[in-house]
Structure formats: structure tokens, C-alpha cells
Amino acid sequence: MAQNQLKQTKQRRMIVEEFVKMNAHVQAEQLYIRVNVRGAKVGLATIYRTLNLLKEAGLIEQCVFSDGRSVFELATPGQHHDHLVCLDCGDIAEFENEAIEQLQKEIASERQFILYSHRLYLYGSCHKCQMKNPTKASVA
Amino acid sequence: MAQNQLKQTKQRRMIVEEFVKMNAHVQAEQLYIRVNVRGAKVGLATIYRTLNLLKEAGLIEQCVFSDGRSVFELATPGQHHDHLVCLDCGDIAEFENEAIEQLQKEIASERQFILYSHRLYLYGSCHKCQMKNPTKASVA
DNA sequence: ATATATGCAAACGGTTTGCAGGGAG
DNA sequence: CTCCCTGCAAACCGTTTGCATATAT
Numbered sequence: 001m002a003q004n005q006l007k008q009t010k011q012r013r014m015i016v017e018e019f020v021k022m023n024a025h026v027q028a029e030q031l032y033i034r035v036n037v038r039g040a041k042v043g044l045a046t047i048y049r050t051l052n053l054l055k056e057a058g059l060i061e062q063c064v065f066s067d068g069r070s071v072f073e074l075a076t077p078g079q080h081h082d083h084l085v086c087l088d089c090g091d092i093a094e095f096e097n098e099a100i101e102q103l104q105k106e107i108a109s110e111r112q113f114i115l116y117s118h119r120l121y122l123y124g125s126c127h128k129c130q131m132k133n134p135t136k137a138s139v140a
Numbered sequence: 141m142a143q144n145q146l147k148q149t150k151q152r153r154m155i156v157e158e159f160v161k162m163n164a165h166v167q168a169e170q171l172y173i174r175v176n177v178r179g180a181k182v183g184l185a186t187i188y189r190t191l192n193l194l195k196e197a198g199l200i201e202q203c204v205f206s207d208g209r210s211v212f213e214l215a216t217p218g219q220h221h222d223h224l225v226c227l228d229c230g231d232i233a234e235f236e237n238e239a240i241e242q243l244q245k246e247i248a249s250e251r252q253f254i255l256y257s258h259r260l261y262l263y264g265s266c267h268k269c270q271m272k273n274p275t276k277a278s279v280a
Numbered sequence: 281a282t283a284t285a286t287g288c289a290a291a292c293g294g295t296t297t298g299c300a301g302g303g304a305g
Numbered sequence: 306c307t308c309c310c311t312g313c314a315a316a317c318c319g320t321t322t323g324c325a326t327a328t329a330t
Contacts, residue, residue, distance in 0.1 A: 007284060007329050028319080043287045048320060064206045066259065068295095068319075084253050093251065100243050104262055107235050112267040113224050119206065120260045122244055127252040147304055147309060168294080183312045188295060208294075208320095 004057050011035075011042045015050045019060070019072070025092050026072045063119060082120035088129035146193060151175075151182045155190045159200070159212070165232050166212045203259060222260035228269035 006012070018034045019026055032047045051072055054060045063071045065085060071092070080101065084093040100120065108115040125133075146152070158174045159166055172187045191212055194200045203211045205225055211232070220241065224233040240260065248255040265273075 009285060009329070011286070041287080044319095045288080045321075046286060049285080052321095062206070064204065064208070066202070066204045068204065068208075070319080084248070084251065086253075087256065093253075095247050095251070097243060097247060100240055103237060103240050103243075104260075107237060108224070108262055108264060111224065111233065111235070112270070113226075113233075113262070114265040114270060115262055116227065116264045118260065118262045120244075120258065122248055122253070122255055122258045124248065124256045125254040130252070130254060149304070149310060151311070181312080184294095185296075185313080186311060189310085192296095210294080 006053060006057075010040065011046050012050055014038075014040060014042060015047060016054070019054075020074070024073055024094075027069060028072075065121065066123065082122070084122045084124070084126070086126035086129055087123055088125050088133065091126055091128075093126065146197075150180065151186050152190055154180060154182060155187060156194070159194075160214070164213055164234075167209060168212075203261075205261065206263065220258075222262070224262045224264070224266070226266035226269055227263055228265050228273065231266055231268075233266065 014035050015031065018031055022031065022034065028044070028047050028051060031051075032042070032044050035042050035047070051060065051062075055062055055072070059075055060072045061075050063073070063083065065071065065083075079096065081094040081096045082100075084095060086092075104118055105115060107113075154175050155171065158171060162171065162174065168184070168187050168191060171191075172182070172184050175182050175187070191200065191202075195202055195212070199215055200212045201215050203213070203223065205211065205223075219236065221234040221236045222240075224235060226232075244258055245255060247253075
């Protein structure tokens with residue numbers, strides 16, 4: 001838990017608990033709904049404030065997709081993954097690729113750029129959606 | 141020009157003209173200012189509508205950074221570049237890396253995912269800012 | 281007791297939309 | 306002459322903030 005000079009409150013406990021249950025790709029709004037469905041009233045503002053605290057504490061990470069929605073995930077120290085985003089159903093899959101990570105480091109160091117983080121998004125159509133839609137035009 | 145069943149108007153001409161002059165990393169707000177500085181009044185809404193049309197026509201591409209700002213660039217058919225974003229000064233540099241592009245295609249095809257596009261962002265501190273700031277803590 | 285956290289509602293910033301008037305074809 | 310485009314202002318959406326109250330320590 002966030003024992004970083006933060007008070008422990010029942011809403012924070014609930015938020016963290018539900019976050020962990022959702023266990024990936026958490027959106028503030030959804031978390032808000034899930035927390036409130038089961039009893040206690042927690043304001044949306046508190047959800048956002050808590051998510052930001054957790055992010056600052058390095059416990060969770062944020063990904064901003066091209067459609068503007070923001071998704072949070074439990075931080076996985078040491079490793080990293082990126083996302084395959086289906087533009088048809090909105091589904092998000094993950095992948096890891098050490099070779100790409102390595103190339104990124106090379107690119108950064110070539111330019112004397114200090115890398116703090118990176119995000120790689122692959123946008124397209126997942127297998128499921130290809131089955132559903134006989135043909136498909138491209139999108140950005 | 142966008143001869144895709146679109147009417148040619150003086151505001152559209154001005155927008156495109158200024159867009160090309162800025163020649164990279166165009167933000168709607170900036171474009172709005174530049175177009176209006178030199179004469180004619182063009183509404184922000186028209187800027188957005190035109191940018192969206194150009195995007196749909198495949199003439200420009202949009203990148204959404206993690207801080208929410210959205211940047212447009214002339215489409216470069218056939219090739220692609222990605223971005224190094226400095227979290228200190230906001231500067232954006234570009235790079236191309238064929239090996240990374242290749243790996244992405246492999247990842248997608250392994251998962252039977254049809255790739256439409258992708259975005260890779262490297263976030264960190266550029267050389268200039270490293271000089272200015274003796275020490276620096278990390279950011280997401 | 282004291283500082284921090286909460287809920288609410290209002291503010292925000294970037295983007296989109298509805299509408300009445302204007303201009304391209 | 307018709308339909309598309311424009312400007313304006315209002316609506317939107319996700320997120321943040323101010324404030325008075327409630328709560329953890």
C-alpha cells in the first residue's frame with residue numbers, strides 16, 4: 001500500500017482494491033462505477049486524485065490512447081509492455097518485445113536524449129473483428 | 141489540394157497554406173493564430189473542421205501526446221517516423237527506424253492483428269535541457 | 281488537535297456541434 | 306439556386322480545482 005506519507009482512508013482502500021480486481025486497463029470512469037456499485041459513495045474527483053497519487057508513487061502507470069481515453073495499469077517494475085489497440089472493438093492487447101526496447105535505447109543515446117519512458121501503440125483490427133467484418137477500410 | 145468533393149474556399153486555402161509553411165508539428169491553436177495574424181478572420185471551429193477533413197482525406201496525420209496535446213503533420217506516404225518528446229521544454233524531434241517498423245509488423249502478424257498504423261513516443265529529456273538542468277528526476 | 285482527505289459543484293482546456301447567414305458550384 | 310461552408314456561441318468530455326466539511330493520526 002501507499003505508505004508514502006498518505007493517510008489511509010476507506011475510499012482509498014476501496015479504490016485500490018477494485019483497481020487490483022480489474023487487474024488491467026483501468027479507466028477512471030469505470031473504476032468510479034465499480035467502486036460505487038458496491039456500497040459507499042466515492043466522488044469521481046477522489047478517484048482521479050487517488051489515481052494521480054498512485055501514479056506519482058510509481059505504483060501505477062498511465063497510457064493515453066489516440067482517442068483520448070486514458071488507461072491505468074499496475075506498474076510492473078523492471079519490465080514493460082506495449083499495446084495493440086483494436087479500432088473496431090476498442091479491445092487492448094499487450095505485448096513485450098525486448099528487441100524494440102533495445103532499439104529505442106540506442107536511438108535515444110545516439111541523440112543524447114535521456115529516456116524516461118516510452119509508449120508504443122499498434123492500431124488496427126484484432127482477429128475477432130476481422131472475423132466479424134468481411135471487409136474493412138483503414139482508419140487512423 | 142483536397143479535390144475530394146470538397147469546396148475550395150479562401151479559409152481552407154489559407155489554412156492549408158499556413159499548415160504547409162509550419163511544415164511540421166502543427167497544433168490547431170497555433171494554426172488558428174497564424175492564419176488570423178495575417179488578415180482574414182477564420183474561426184477555430186473551421187480550423188478543426190478542416191484539419192479533420194484533411195485527416196480523413198489522408199493528407200495529414202495526427203499524433204496525440206501523453207500530455208493531451210494533439211499535433212498534425214503532413215502525411216508522408218510510404219514512410220513513417222516517430223517522436224522523441226522532451227518533457228522539459230516540450231520540444232519534439234523525429235526519428236525513423238526501419239528495424240522497429242519491421243518488428244512491429246512481425247508482432248502484429250503473429251497475433252493475426254491487421255496493422256493500420258502505429259505510434260511510438262519516446263519521452264525524456266533532450267540534450268539542450270540536460271545542459272540547462274544540472275540534475276533531473278524522472279517523470280512519466 | 282491538526283493537517284489531510286473528501287464530496288460537491290464549478291472551472292478547465294481542447295474539441296465538436298447547432299444554427300442562421302454567406303459563398304462556391 | 307442549391308448545397309456546402311463559415312462564424313459564433315453553446316455543448317461536450319474527461320479531468321482538475323476551490324471550498325467547506327469530515328476524518329485519520
